[in-house]
Amino acid sequence: MKAVVYHGPEDMRLDDVPVPEIIESDDAIIRVTHSTICGTDLHIKAGGLPEVEEGRIIGHEFVGEVIEIGSNVRNAKVGDKVAVSCVTQCGECFHCLRGEYSQCTTGSWIFGYMIDGCQSEYVRVPHANMGLHKIPEGLTEEDVLFVGDILSTGYFGAEQGRIKPGDTIAVMGCGPVGMCAMATAKLWGPSQIIAVDTNQDRLNVALKEGIADIAINPAKENTVERIKELTQGRGADVTIEAVGVKPTYDLAIDAVRPGGNVSLIGVFEKPQELAMNKLWIKNITISMGLVNANHIPELIKLIQTGKINTNFLITHRAPLNDILKGYDIFGHKKENCLKWVVTPYVNN
Numbered sequence: 391m392k393a394v395v396y397h398g399p400e401d402m403r404l405d406d407v408p409v410p411e412i413i414e415s416d417d418a419i420i421r422v423t424h425s426t427i428c429g430t431d432l433h434i435k436a437g438g439l440p441e442v443e444e445g446r447i448i449g450h451e452f453v454g455e456v457i458e459i460g461s462n463v464r465n466a467k468v469g470d471k472v473a474v475s476c477v478t479q480c481g482e483c484f485h486c487l488r489g490e491y492s493q494c495t496t497g498s499w500i501f502g503y504m505i506d507g508c509q510s511e512y513v514r515v516p517h518a519n520m521g522l523h524k525i526p527e528g529l530t531e532e533d534v535l536f537v538g539d540i541l542s543t544g545y546f547g548a549e550q551g552r553i554k555p556g557d558t559i560a561v562m563g564c565g566p567v568g569m570c571a572m573a574t575a576k577l578w579g580p581s582q583i584i585a586v587d588t589n590q591d592r593l594n595v596a597l598k599e600g601i602a603d604i605a606i607n608p609a610k611e612n613t614v615e616r617i618k619e620l621t622q623g624r625g626a627d628v629t630i631e632a633v634g635v636k637p638t639y640d641l642a643i644d645a646v647r648p649g650g651n652v653s654l655i656g657v658f659e660k661p662q663e664l665a666m667n668k669l670w671i672k673n674i675t676i677s678m679g680l681v682n683a684n685h686i687p688e689l690i691k692l693i694q695t696g697k698i699n700t701n702f703l704i705t706h707r708a709p710l711n712d713i714l715k716g717y718d719i720f721g722h723k724k725e726n727c728l729k730w731v732v733t734p735y736v737n738n
Contacts, residue, residue: 391406391407391409391510391511391512392406392407392510392710392711393405393506393509393511394447394448394449394510394710394713395407395445395446395447395448396434396442396443396444396445396446396447396448397445398437398444399437400435400436400437402435404710404711404714409511410513412458412460413514413516414460415460415461415462416463416516416518417460417515417516418456418458418459418460418463418466418514418515418518418522419456419457419458419459419512419513419514419515420452420472420474420508420512420514420515421454421455421511421512422453422510422512422513422732423453423454423455423531423733424452424453424454424531424532424731425449425451425453425508425731426451426535426536426729426730426731426732427449427509427713427717427720427721427729427730427732428450428540428566429565429566429567429634430450430502430657431448431449431502431509431717432717432720433634433657433659434448434502434503435448435717435721436659439659441503441504442503446502446503446506446507447502447506447507447509447513448502448507448509449501449502449508449510450476450501450502450503450507450508450538450539451535451536451538452474452501452508452513452535452538453471453472453473453474453525453531453534453535453538454471454472454474454508454513454531455470455471456468456469456522457512459518460518462519463518463519464519465522466519466522466524470522470524471524471525471531472522472523472524472525473522473523473525473534473535473537473690474508474515474521474523474538475520475521475523475538475542475683475686476501476538476542477492477494477499477500477521477680477681477682477683478494478496478500478505478515478516478517478520478521479491479494479496479517479520480494480495480496480517480520481517481520483496489684491520491684492681492682493680494517496516496517500680509710509732510710511710523538523686523690525690526690526694528694529690529693532701532704532731533693533701534690534693535704535731536566536703536729537686537689537690537693538683538686539681539683540566540567540570540700540703541574541689541698541700542681542683542689543570543655543681544567544568544569544571544572544574544575544655545570545571545574545685545689546655546679546681546682546683546685547567547630547653547655548571548575548630548653549685550651550653550655550677550678550679551575551628551629551630551651552628552651553578553580553627553628554578554627555578555579555580556579556580556581557578557581557626557628558580558582558617558620558621558626558627558628559572559580559582559583559584559627559629559630560583560584560586560626560628560629560630560641560645560646561575561583561586561629561630561632562586562587562629562630562631562632562639562641562642562645563631563633564585564586564592564593564595564596564605565592565632565728566728567655568587568632569595569596569700569703570703571630571632572585572596572601573700574689574698575630576601577697582603582604582620583601583602583603583604584603584605584606584617584626585597585602585604585605585606586605586606586608586641587605587607588609590607591726593605593607595702604620608637608641614641614644614645617645624647625645625646625648625650626645626647627646627647627650627651628650628651628652628653629641629642629643629650629651629652629653630653631653631655631656632655633656634656634657634658634659635656635658636662639654639656639658639662643664643676646672648672649673650674650675651676651677652674652675652676652677653677653678654676654677655678655681664676702728703728703729704728704729704731705727705728705729706725706729706731707730707732707733708730708731708732708733709732709733710732713730716730716732717730
């Protein structure tokens with residue numbers, strides 16, 4: 391089968407590799423029908439995540455059809471169309487029993503990182519009873535394509551922020567993850583959601599789609615001062631950092647009000663400094679982490695009832711054979727690309 395394989399920094403190739411097989415009794419084999427390129431894949435491509443071994447198949451956001459199941463798989467059957475969690479979890483270890491699924495100790499963790507991923511024709515899904523979610527009738531595969539990663543990550547960022555009705559939320563970074571954070575933050579009833587990004591086109595999309603009420607471009611105005619103007623001089627109740635770089639990290643820390651919450655969901659390649667000598671007195675709470683992806687069933691229901699719609703994020707579609715072109719376009723933000731979706735599937 392064809393698959394995108396990491397061979398070292400800036401060396402991604404579309405290789406011929408063996409079709410995966412059932413290894414454990416709770417494994418499933420999925421024929422991938424749709425997958426995506428994500429920001430984490432760009433970090434891997436650049437060599438920013440050295441834990442990823444050469445030879446790893448990349449990709450972690452996908453939907454597909456079940457073609458084979460292990461003897462202990464109970465929650466899926468052959469032929470089911472399913473959305474898949476980007477994080478595998480056994481449901482039985484110390485962390486899983488406490489709802490900390492992203493820290494599952496079985497060693498599988500996230501697709502395309504510690505185990506082979508989904509930018510391929512087929513993928514093995516460990517712990518399929520926990521990771522597979524049947525797509526309801528009436529929804530397309532594209533409707534739920536993002537529930538396994540970026541929509542869950544955005545929800546996780548909003549959840550960590552402990553949003554209260556009437557709060558002001560500022561999301562630093564208006565990429566797909568940031569937009570998902572805005573879309574899900576609305577579920578808590580904030581009074582205003584502020585999108586912050588230097589890419590004006592992305593800010594315009596957030597306003598047009600109604601996931602943000604106000605847009606701030608740091609290249610055009612002072613972000614912290616503008617947020618304080620909008621909040622009677624206090625600052626945002628909750629800030630969500632959705633990029634993983636110093637400028638957005640600094641904005642998330644500087645723009646939150648005393649007693650507020652900072653939620654970090656961007657993937658950082660480099661250490662960041664926390665100025666404790668200035669921050670301790672502000673009584674802010676800082677949360678961070680890898681998504682647990684434990685709210686996929688709820689997110690699917692919210693999509694089903696029209697409370698969330700992420701289809702606008704899909705700006706580009708192409709078969710697997712064109713994916714290296716996709717890395718260039720998505721990675722360099724060309725053609726106003728928000729999400730590059732790999733569609734069914736190999737174009738022979």
